[in-house]
Amino acid sequence: MRDTGIRGSGIPDFRDSETLEFGVVQARRQARAAEAAQEAQAAEAVSVRGLPRHWLLVLFGAAVLPGAVLVVVGRSLEEPAVQAWRTVCLAVTVQALPFLLLGTALSGAINAFVPASVFSRLLPKRPALAVPVAGVAGVVLPGCECASVPVANSLIGRGVTPAAAFAFLLSAPAINPVVLTATAVAFPGSPEMVLARLLASLVTAAAMGWLWLWLGREEWLRPAVRHTGHRAGHSRWEEFRQGFQHDFLHAGGFLVVGAMAAATFNVAVPRSVLDVFSGSPWLSVLFLAALAILLAVCSEADAFVAASLSGFSPVARLAFMVVGPMVDLKLIALQAGTFGRAFAVRFSSATVVVAVVCSAVVGGVLL
Amino acid sequence: MKRFMRVALLVLCGLGLLQTALFTDEYLRFVKPGMRWLLIASGVVLVGLGVLEALSARLGRKERGRHEGHHEGPGEHDGHGHDHSRVPRVAWLLFLPVLSLLFYAPPALGSYTAAREPAKVVAVQDDGFDPLPATSPLPITLTGFTQRVQQDRSRAIKGRAVQLTGFVSPADGGGWYLTRILISCCAADATTLKVRVYGGTPPKADTWVTVTGTWHPGGTLGTSSAAVAVDARSLKKVRKPSNAYMDALPLG
Numbered sequence: 001m002r003d004t005g006i007r008g009s010g011i012p013d014f015r016d017s018e019t020l021e022f023g024v025v026q027a028r029r030q031a032r033a034a035e036a037a038q039e040a041q042a043a044e045a046v047s048v049r050g051l052p053r054h055w056l057l058v059l060f061g062a063a064v065l066p067g068a069v070l071v072v073v074g075r076s077l078e079e080p081a082v083q084a085w086r087t088v089c090l091a092v093t094v095q096a097l098p099f100l101l102l103g104t105a106l107s108g109a110i111n112a113f114v115p116a117s118v119f120s121r122l123l124p125k126r127p128a129l130a131v132p133v134a135g136v137a138g139v140v141l142p143g144c145e146c147a148s149v150p151v152a153n154s155l156i157g158r159g160v161t162p163a164a165a166f167a168f169l170l171s172a173p174a175i176n177p178v179v180l181t182a183t184a185v186a187f188p189g190s191p192e193m194v195l196a197r198l199l200a201s202l203v204t205a206a207a208m209g210w211l212w213l214w215l216g217r218e219e220w221l222r223p224a225v226r227h228t229g230h231r232a233g234h235s236r237w238e239e240f241r242q243g244f245q246h247d248f249l250h251a252g253g254f255l256v257v258g259a260m261a262a263a264t265f266n267v268a269v270p271r272s273v274l275d276v277f278s279g280s281p282w283l284s285v286l287f288l289a290a291l292a293i294l295l296a297v298c299s300e301a302d303a304f305v306a307a308s309l310s311g312f313s314p315v316a317r318l319a320f321m322v323v324g325p326m327v328d329l330k331l332i333a334l335q336a337g338t339f340g341r342a343f344a345v346r347f348s349s350a351t352v353v354v355a356v357v358c359s360a361v362v363g364g365v366l367l
Numbered sequence: 368m369k370r371f372m373r374v375a376l377l378v379l380c381g382l383g384l385l386q387t388a389l390f391t392d393e394y395l396r397f398v399k400p401g402m403r404w405l406l407i408a409s410g411v412v413l414v415g416l417g418v419l420e421a422l423s424a425r426l427g428r429k430e431r432g433r434h435e436g437h438h439e440g441p442g443e444h445d446g447h448g449h450d451h452s453r454v455p456r457v458a459w460l461l462f463l464p465v466l467s468l469l470f471y472a473p474p475a476l477g478s479y480t481a482a483r484e485p486a487k488v489v490a491v492q493d494d495g496f497d498p499l500p501a502t503s504p505l506p507i508t509l510t511g512f513t514q515r516v517q518q519d520r521s522r523a524i525k526g527r528a529v530q531l532t533g534f535v536s537p538a539d540g541g542g543w544y545l546t547r548i549l550i551s552c553c554a555a556d557a558t559t560l561k562v563r564v565y566g567g568t569p570p571k572a573d574t575w576v577t578v579t580g581t582w583h584p585g586g587t588l589g590t591s592s593a594a595v596a597v598d599a600r601s602l603k604k605v606r607k608p609s610n611a612y613m614d615a616l617p618l619g
Contacts, residue, residue, distance in 0.1 A: 091555050094468075097406075
């Protein structure tokens with residue numbers, strides 16, 4: 001930004017050519033501007049060392065801004081829509097936390113206390129056979145879907161073939177006695193709905209297990225999920241406590257992500273939209289499957305929600321109850337956190353397709 | 368520091384659950400009453416985990432003091448498949464619901480949710496209706512009233528003074544509904560019961576009121592075409608029940 005090129009070059013300031021004269025004048029102007037800028041910079045440098053320029057303004061801003069932000073945020077928290085969002089978000093979190101705690105405690109216990117040989121003895125050697133057995137074993141885990149993700153993870157860590165663990169992951173929240181009882185209560189006088197739910201969920205879980213055997217790749221699973229179980233020389237209780245605690249904090253964070261997403265859809269999409277789709281039998285199946293993913297209702301309650309969607313065909317309501325416990329926003333968040341994003345996206349989308357097809361077929365035959 | 372964060376997260380999570388389920392009944396804004404003991408147990412377990420974590424920090428320090436240089440430090444658990452001592456970054460999000468539970472719990476769902484949802488379809492009562500009790504005005508639930516109006520072929524409700532309790536939610540076009548929100552598991556699956564109220568000045572949305580009145584004629588009584596509505600004779604403000612998510616008779 002130095003102007004020596006012109007001033008010191010000895011070129012006369014004024015010439016005949018107007019254009020040149022113009023050019024020189026401009027150069028001078030630029031030079032002056034540059035000097036001014038340098039001075040300003042110097043002045044600023046001085047003032048930084050002392051007090052910032054406009055320090056009164058800065059002080060004033062510091063005093064007023066946080067207050068203003070607080071007021072604006074506070075006001076918006078009082079908005080009815082935001083309040084409803086907060087209530088739904090907290091409701092999903094509070095409802096799921098005890099079951100998540102149960103699931104992470106169970107997974108911690110499996111890691112610390114159950115030797116890997118137990119599973120290899122209980123499950124058939126051939127993975128293709130282990131898949132349906134693990135699917136049926138889902139009956140033993142009472143609770144909703146949040147509990148099954150950490151448990152499935154710890155099963156994989158204990159050497160259970162991933163395909164079998166995934167069959168368990170999908171079937172456990174849908175076919176345990178608590179959920180089946182709730183379904184029977186929600187659909188009084190139609191036991192075929194309970195049977196259809198049991199069958200469609202089992203078939204979907206087994207199909208997804210086999211699909212994983214056929215197409216699944218280990219590298220989609222996050223390698224960090226490997227628990228190594230008990231190691232000699234360490235206290236089992238201490239291992240249990242640490243695994244439990246870590247898994248809970250980890251899964252709890254993802255639960256909050258999922259609850260927020262579910263609350264957003266819950267508040268943003270009014271239920272009256274539903275009636276638009278209830279007319280067409282095929283669209284309504286797809287629509288209720290999508291709704292199950294977005295609403296993220298706990299699997300112990302989804303039968304009641306399905307029962308309240310009275311405008312829809314039984315097959316569509318079955319699809320709602322089959323898809324819901326296997327794929328929903330909070331589960332996708334939990335799976336992404338536990339198994340990695342690459343897995344969660346592929347697995348969830350494949351599960352939706354398989355679940356919709358299974359419930360359409362089973363529902364078509366039974367309902 | 369990491370250890371401190373873990374302890375703080377666990378203890379606060381536990382306290383949040385205890386605050387909502389044990390010290391207050393705010394949990395009823397989110398879930399069913401049956402969840403109470405599960406929530407309290409979870410709160411106790413979480414506080415316990417936090418305390419154990421804090422204790423193990425002190426024990427670990429003592430241990431290290433005894434055999435100098437043997438341990439790499441608290442939380443460094445060698446060679447384990449993944450490091451359990453790290454606080455997963457996503458766990459920080461738990462602070463949001465926990466602090467909200469502790470200090471700034473949102474209210475139960477109200478007129479905003481009710482206004483955006485169609486009224487719930489009440490269950491069909493298969494085995495006929497008992498004769499209505501003779502008391503007048505007759506306290507009745509919103510479900511009971513809807514069933515009487517739309518399903519009772521004997522039309523016993525006709526001309527009877529009834530007493531209904533719920534909160535106010537605005538209707539399109541200036542009127543208002545007496546409303547109840549019901550949940551089957553948590554507030555995410557809320558359904559709405561509504562009775563249209565005619566007559567009187569509409570109270571502010573979300574106030575709880577008891578309406579005394581008679582069936583507002585519209586459609587054919589005893590069939591699904593009948594209007595679920597009352598002509599209000601009197602209106603009384605009542606206290607909001609602690610469990611707002613059920614369709615119960617007004618107390619007293």
